[in-house]
Structure formats: C-alpha cells, structure tokens
Amino acid sequence: xxxxxxxxxxxxxxxxxxxxxxxxxxxxxxxxxxxxxxxxxxxxxxxxxxxxxxxxxxxxxxxxxxxxxxxxxxxxxxxxxxxxxxxxxxxxxxxxxxxxxxxxxxxxxxxxxxxxxxxxxxxxxxxxxxxxxxxxxxxxxxxxxxxxxxxxxxxxxxxxxxxxxxxxxxxxxxxxxxxxxxxxxxxxxxxxxxxxxxxxxxxxxxxxxxxxxxxxxxxxxxxxxxxxxxxxxxxxxxxxxxxxxxxxxxxxxxxxxxxxxxxxxxxxxxxxxxxxxxxxxxxxxxxxxxxxxxxxxxxxxxxxx
Amino acid sequence: xxxxxxxxxxxxxxxxxxxxxxxxxxxxxxxxxxxxxxxxxxxxxxxxxxxxxxxxxxxxxxxxxxxxxxxxxxxxxxxxxxxxxxxxxxxxxxxxxxxxxxxxxxxxxxxxxxxxxxxxxxxxxxxxxxxxxxxxxxxxxxxxxxxxxxxxxxxxxxxxxxxxxxxxxxxxxxxxxxxxxxxxxxxxxxxxxxxxxxxxxxxxxxxxxxxxxxxxxxxxxxxxxxxxxxxxxxxxxxxxxxxxxxxxxxxxxxxxxxxxxxxxxxxxxxxxxxxxxxxxxxxxxxxxxxxxxxxxxxxxxxxxxxxxxxxxxxxxxxxxxxxxxxxxxxxxxxxxxxxxxxxxxxxxxxxxxxxxxxxxxxxxxxxx
Numbered sequence: 229x230x231x232x233x234x235x236x237x238x239x240x241x242x243x244x245x246x247x248x249x250x251x252x253x254x255x256x257x258x259x260x261x262x263x264x265x266x267x268x269x270x271x272x273x274x275x276x277x278x279x280x281x282x283x284x285x286x287x288x289x290x291x292x293x294x295x296x297x298x299x300x301x302x303x304x305x306x307x308x309x310x311x312x313x314x315x316x317x318x319x320x321x322x323x324x325x326x327x328x329x330x331x332x333x334x335x336x337x338x339x340x341x342x343x344x345x346x347x348x349x350x351x352x353x354x355x356x357x358x359x360x361x362x363x364x365x366x367x368x369x370x371x372x373x374x375x376x377x378x379x380x381x382x383x384x385x386x387x388x389x390x391x392x393x394x395x396x397x398x399x400x401x402x403x404x405x406x407x408x409x410x411x412x413x414x415x416x417x418x419x420x421x422x423x424x425x426x427x428x429x430x431x432x433x434x435x436x437x438x439x440x441x442x443x444x445x446x447x448x449x450x451x452x453x454x455x456x457x458x459x460x461x462x463x464x465x466x467x468x469x470x471x472x473x474x475x476x477x478x479x480x481x482x483x484x485x486x487x488x489x490x491x492x493x494x495x496x497x498x499x500x501x502x503x504x505x506x507x508x509x510x511x512x513x514x515x516x517x518x519x520x521x522x523x524x525x526x527x528x529x530x531x532x533x
Numbered sequence: 534x535x536x537x538x539x540x541x542x543x544x545x546x547x548x549x550x551x552x553x554x555x556x557x558x559x560x561x562x563x564x565x566x567x568x569x570x571x572x573x574x575x576x577x578x579x580x581x582x583x584x585x586x587x588x589x590x591x592x593x594x595x596x597x598x599x600x601x602x603x604x605x606x607x608x609x610x611x612x613x614x615x616x617x618x619x620x621x622x623x624x625x626x627x628x629x630x631x632x633x634x635x636x637x638x639x640x641x642x643x644x645x646x647x648x649x650x651x652x653x654x655x656x657x658x659x660x661x662x663x664x665x666x667x668x669x670x671x672x673x674x675x676x677x678x679x680x681x682x683x684x685x686x687x688x689x690x691x692x693x694x695x696x697x698x699x700x701x702x703x704x705x706x707x708x709x710x711x712x713x714x715x716x717x718x719x720x721x722x723x724x725x726x727x728x729x730x731x732x733x734x735x736x737x738x739x740x741x742x743x744x745x746x747x748x749x750x751x752x753x754x755x756x757x758x759x760x761x762x763x764x765x766x767x768x769x770x771x772x773x774x775x776x777x778x779x780x781x782x783x784x785x786x787x788x789x790x791x792x793x794x795x796x797x798x799x800x801x802x803x804x805x806x807x808x809x810x811x812x813x814x815x816x817x818x819x820x821x822x823x824x825x826x827x828x829x830x831x832x833x834x835x836x837x838x839x840x841x842x843x844x845x846x847x848x849x850x851x852x853x854x855x856x857x858x859x860x861x862x863x864x865x866x867x868x869x870x871x872x873x874x875x876x877x878x879x880x881x882x883x884x885x886x887x888x889x890x891x892x893x894x895x896x897x898x899x900x901x
Contacts, residue, residue, distance in 0.1 A: 297585075298589055299582075299585050299586040299588065299589040299590070300581065300582045300585040300586070301582055301871075302586075302589075304589075377618055378616060378618070381617060381618060381843060381844055382573070382618055382844055383573075383618055383619075461605065465573075465575060465603045465605070465619075466603045467573075467601040467603065468585070468588060468601060469571060469599050469601055472569075472571060476571060476573065476601075477573055477601060477603065487603075487604065489747075490578065490604075490745050490747060491581075491582065491747075492746060492747060492750075492766075492767045492770050492771060493582075493770070
C-alpha cells in the first residue's frame with residue numbers, strides 16, 4: 229500500500245518535472261518569438277527616426293524655420309509658409325473635426341441604445357463610420373476638390389481643412405465611443421439616482437471621466453491628418469508664400485516634402501529631410517503635450533474624490 | 534492645482550497664438566500693401582526650377598508681384614487651367630484639339646526649351662555611345678536585347694560592347710519628358726507610332742518603370758547595362774553618361790544647350806502665331822546640321838481674353854503680362870545655369886506678339 233503510494237507520488241512528480249520542463253521550454257520559445265516580433269516592429273520605426281534625424285538636423289536653422297523658400301536648388305530660404313500652413317490647416321480641421329467626432333462618439337455610446345430603431349440607425353452609423361476610416365484619403369481629396377475648390381474657383385485653406393476634418397471625424401468618433409463605453413454603468417446610475425438630468429450625467433460624469441481617452445482619439449486624428457499629402461495636393465495646391473487670404477493656395481509640410489524630394493538638387497533634398505524631421509517633431513510634441521494635460525487632469529480628479 | 538490649470542491655459546493659448554499670430558501679421562501686411570498681387574500658376578514639373586528662380590528674381594524687379602507656381606504635372610496644369618482654378622497653366626505638350634476648343638481662345642507662350650537625353654550605365658565603356666533613332670526605337674520596343682547587337686556595333690565600331698542584356702528604364706508616371714521622347718520615336722519609327730504612339734504615358738513594350746527623372750536616374754545608376762531617358766537639365770546636374778544621337782541630317786550630335794538651340798532655330802520659321810493651335814508643333818527630329826533631335830518647348834497657357842478667368846482682375850492681368858514679358862526677355866538669362874535652353878530671338882518675338890494681343894474685357898493691356 230505504502231509502496232504503491234510512493235510509486236504514484238514519484239510518477240506524478242516525474243510527470244510534473246517533465247511537464248514543467250516542457251512548459252518552461254515553450255514559455256521561453258514564445259517569449260523569444262514575441263520579443264522577435266517586437267524587434268521587427270521597432271526596427272523600421274527606429275531606422276526611420278534615425279535616418280530622418282541624421283539627414284534632417286543639418287538643415288535646421290532660424291532661416292529654415294521662418295523664411296519663405298528661396299529659388300529651388302539654391303539652398304536659400306526655408307519652409308516658413310509650409311510650417312504656418314500645416315499649423316493652420318490642422319488647427320482649423322481639428323476645430324471642426326474634434327467636436328463633431330466626439331459628439332458622434334457620445335451619441336453612439338450614450339444615446340443610440342434606447343429604442344430598436346435607434347439601435348439600427350446606430351448600427352448603420354457605426355458601419356459607415358468604419359467604412360469612412362477605410363476610404364483612401366485621395367478619394368476624400370477629390371471630394372474636396374469638386375465640392376469646394378471648383379465651387380469657390382480657387383485652391384484654398386478652407387478646402388484643405390474641410391478634407392482633413394472629414395478624415396479626422398471617423399477616427400475621433402470611433403475612439404471616443406470606445407472610451408465612453410468603458411465608463412462603468414454604475415457611475416451613470418449613481419447620477420440618475422441623485423436626480424441628475426441625462427445631459428448632465430453624460431457631460432459631467434461620462435465625458436469628463438474619459439477625458440484622457442478622448443484626447444488620445446483627438447491626438448490620433450491629428451497625427452493622422454498632419455501627415456496627409458494626397459488630399460492636400462487637390463485642395464491647397466501648395467505655394468511659396470505665407471498665408472494671405474482664405475481663397476488662395478497655401479502650403480503644408482507633407483506637400484513641401486514631396487515637392488522637394490522630386491527635385492534633382494541635393495540642397496532641395498536636404499531641406500526636404502529637414503521638413504520631414506520638423507513634421508515628426510511637431511506631431512510628437514503635440515501628442516506629448518496633449519497627453520500630459522489630459523493625464524494631469526485625470527490624476528487630479530481621482531485625488532479630489 | 535492652480536499651477537496645473539495655469540499650465541493648461543498656457544498650452545491652449547500658445548496653440549491658439551501659433552495659429553492666430555500669422556493671421557494677424559498677414560492681415561496687417563495686406564492692409565499696408567494694397568497693391569500686392571499674387572499670380573497663381575500650376576503645371577509641368579519640367580520648367581519648375583526655372584519658374585521658381587523667376588519667382589525669386591522677379592521679386593527683386595517688382596516687389597509687389599508674387600508668383601506662385603505649383604509643379605503638378607502637365608496634365609494637371611491643363612486641367613486646372615480649363616477649370617480656371619489657377620491664373621496660368623504650364624505644360625510640356627501643346628493643348629490637344631479638344632482642349633483647345635474647350636478653352637475658347639487660349640494662347641501658347643513657349644517660355645523655355647528642354648531636351649531629353651539617352652542616359653546609360655555601361656561598365657568599362659568610356660567613349661560616349663552613338664545611337665540613332667531607329668536603334669533607340671528597337672531597344673525600347675524590345676527588339677534589340679543585347680548590348681553587342683550588330684545594329685549598335687555598326688554605329689560604334691571602335692567600342693568593345695559587352696554581350697549583356699539591355700535593361701530598359703522608363704518613366705512610370707505621366708510626364709512631359711515621356712511625351713517628347715515618344716513623340717520623337719513615333720516620328721522615327723512607323724512601328725513605334727502604330728504600336729505604342731506618343732503620349733505623356735504609354736504602354737511600354739518592355740523595361741522597368743521608375744517615377745520621375747530622379748527615379749529613372751537612380752535606376753540607371755543602380756543597375757549596370759541599363760538605358761533610359763532623362764531631361765538634359767537633370768543629366769547635366771547629376772553627371773550621368775549620355776549618348777550622342779544621329780539627327781535628321783545624319784550627323785551625330787552631343788546633347789547640349791547649343792545643339793538644342795540649333796534645333797529650335799531650325800524650326801522657328803515654321804511656328805504658328807501664339808493665338809493659333811500649337812497641337813502639331815514639335816521640335817523633335819528637327820532639320821539642320823547641328824540640331825539635337827529630341828527637344829521640346831514648354832508652354833505657359835493663358836486665355837486670350839484674360840477676364841475669361843473670373844479670378845483675374847484688371848490689375849492682375851497687367852501683372853501677368855508684365856511678368857511674362859520680363860520672363861521671356863530678361864528672365865532668359867537664368868536658363869543656361871539651370872541647364873535650360875534660352876529662347877532664340879525669333880521665338881521671343883512670337884511671344885511678344887502674343888502678349889500684346891492679350892485683352893482684358895475687350896481692351897488691350899498696357900504694361901506702362
């Protein structure tokens with residue numbers, strides 16, 4: 229009896245040792261594979277950053293940042309109009325795109341789940357929203373060209389901001405909806421139990437509570453539209469002049485990079501690299517600043533309650 | 534807590550400032566200088582470096598006129614001109630009959646001349662290769678596939694040619710350069726004319742595509758035993774090997790600013806008036822002893838009645854005419870250093886006649 233017991237024990241122990249060896253082996257293997265994937269994902273990112281930094285940093289100086297371009301190939305002047313244009317177009321696009329996108333997200337998450345007809349509408353809305361995120365930006369550029377450029381008779385910042393906001397809205401809407409849904413229902417119910425009206429619950433509890441998520445969505449949208457080239461070719465055309473009026477062509481960084489890269493002059497390439505580096509820095513600093521603001525806010529709320 | 538909300542306020546106001554400051558500065562600028570005129574143009578990529586130099590140089594001549602030129606390609610230039618979204622268009626290929634009819638009285642103003650060179654990468658061969666039109670056509674048709682083909686050998690008896698296969702490189706994007714090159718081949722080879730034809734982009738029988746002059750030249754430098762076509766201005770700045778071509782008179786001519794100018798001078802007497810259609814104008818395969826065979830004008834296109842485009846007012850019309858009169862005369866001195874061919878006097882004269890024929894609301898435009 230005892231002996232048999234011991235045998236079982238040793239058999240179990242053996243198998244545990246065996247199994248654990250196998251498990252450890254598999255664990256290690258999977259860890260290595262996963263790590264390899266991370267490395268594969270990081271290599272292009274890092275090499276792009278290093279390359280852009282190496283090639284672009286030499287172009288940086290005050291003239292480069294503030295002057296309009298000199299004649300091509302001369303290495304004079306800078307990309308002032310492109311910087312101004314990108315800030316303005318992305319700024320205006322965000323002014324339109326962010327609120328609309330967030331409100332669409334609020335509707336989908338808070339208002340659309342009441343009656344069945346609402347739900348069907350919300351389903352369609354979500355579907356079209358997803359389709360919108362998948363539409364190539366060139367196509368949206370053509371829409372802007374036909375509806376605004378041809379109607380106004382000139383390339384303009386209005387058309388550029390319009391197409392960029394169209395690209396931005398579905399991204400912001402999708403992310404906002406997902407973050408709003410993460411707010412636990414009990415918080416909403418607590419609000420209703422205290423007799424708070426619906427819009428107050430939505431605004432003060434749900435939206436404010438998921439601020440950092442919403443900001444993330446907006447940052448995602450901004451970084452996406454800041455690098456768009458194709459729709460801008462068809463709407464703002466590009467120029468070497470600073471902004472002068474709402475119905476004349478403006479410049480933007482991605483457009484300028486593309487134009488500089490297709491020239492045969494090394495100095496133009498140098499400026500193109502510089503512009504690329506600047507674009508990356510702008511998007512990066514914008515997202516860091518916005519994230520810091522939203523995170524500090526979130527932290528503060530938690531300590532206050 | 535106050536510190537944090539202050540930070541936030543500062544951040545937001547900085548963002549707002551970065552957008553608003555340029556606005557304010559610019560509106561102040563425009564309020565002070567009422568006379569400032571901006572001329573918007575778009576089109577061919579080929580003359581872009583020259584027009585961009587004019588933009589900067591013309592600022593010194595007339596600080597109140599801003600030139601704004603976007604290089605979006607010849608096709609785009611014609612389209613935007615017809616849609617009246619820009620004040621002038623630019624194209625390497627003259628307007629087709631349908632476009633000419635659609636535009637209602639457009640004018641062609643040749644503003645500079647370019648030529649296309651056959652660039653190649655042949656390790657071990659130092660003497661410039663000699664090629665003729667039919668041989669080039671056969672190479673690009675895929676009929677001559679080896680460098681030591683008897684037809685190439687016959688033209689280059691003193692060169693030891695390798696027996697490697699030829700890699701043909703052509704443009705993958707629509708391009709005025711392609712138009713000029715295929716226009717030349719269509720004139721030289723009936724087979725090319727019927728099989729491929731001439732256009733800004735064609736169905737290539739053989740070879741690999743690369744975008745832009747940049748892409749083609751990078752492909753040629755990167756792959757030995759290849760051949761392709763690039764603009765002269767580009768080949769000169771990037772120091773590539775290029776072939777001497779046999780012209781109509783049977784001479785082998787090195788592509789250069791002088792030999793291209795010879796081709797233009799030889800064709801100058803046959804040019805139409807600026808207000809007539811230029812559809813059939815072509816400088817390729819020009820007569821003359823020293824004429825380089827693959828050359829082309831590049832044109833600015835305008836409406837003869839400038840007010841056809843609603844965004845052109847009397848002042849802008851005047852500025853356009855004075856700018857172009859400057860560009861075809863004084864502006865020509867900037868072409869040579871950039872690898873462009875200056876307009877011969879005969880062409881400048883045609884342009885001046887065209888410019889003086891322009892009207893605004895029916896009355897001629899005085900630039901005085």
